[in-house]
Amino acid sequence: MRKLIWSKTFVRTLRRALRRQLEISHQVEEVLRILLKDPFTPQLKTHRLKGKLRDSWACSVGYDLRLIFDFVKQEEGKEDDIFLIEIGRHEEVY
Numbered sequence: 001m002r003k004l005i006w007s008k009t010f011v012r013t014l015r016r017a018l019r020r021q022l023e024i025s026h027q028v029e030e031v032l033r034i035l036l037k038d039p040f041t042p043q044l045k046t047h048r049l050k051g052k053l054r055d056s057w058a059c060s061v062g063y064d065l066r067l068i069f070d071f072v073k074q075e076e077g078k079e080d081d082i083f084l085i086e087i088g089r090h091e092e093v094y
Contacts, residue, residue, distance in 0.1 A: 002036055002079040005072060010084040017065070017087055024065060028087070031061045035069070035082060053094070056085060064089050 018025055031044065040046050044059035049068070058066050067087045071080040086093050 003081050004032060004036065005081055005083045007083065007085055009086055013092075014087050024062060027062050027065070028067075031059065031067060035059065035067075039069075039071075039082065049094075058093070061087065066090055066093050068093050 014028070018028075034041050034044060039057070039059070046057055046059040048054075049056045049058055053068065056068055056070050058068050061067050065087065066089070068085040070083045070085060072083045073080055
């Protein structure tokens with residue numbers, strides 16, 4: 001089973017985002033649940049990034065909130081884990 005790996009940067013930026021907008025907590029929870037089940041669900045608008053983040057992926061958490069993550073290889077035959085890198089508004093994370 002796939003699992004989430006939380007980076008210190010992700011935890012810090014998530015706390016900051018929740019302080020600004022507490023109402024996004026349910027959106028973030030739902031996106032993380034969906035991300036675990038199927039990271040490429042059309043609802044998430046998951047896409048590969050370019051430039052300095054070219055090996056990473058992003059998905060939408062509402063209108064202007066993005067979640068940046070990487071896939072982490074596990075043992076042969078198991079699903080890749082998801083390493084959560086950062087969360088924030090579009091202009092903050094790209």
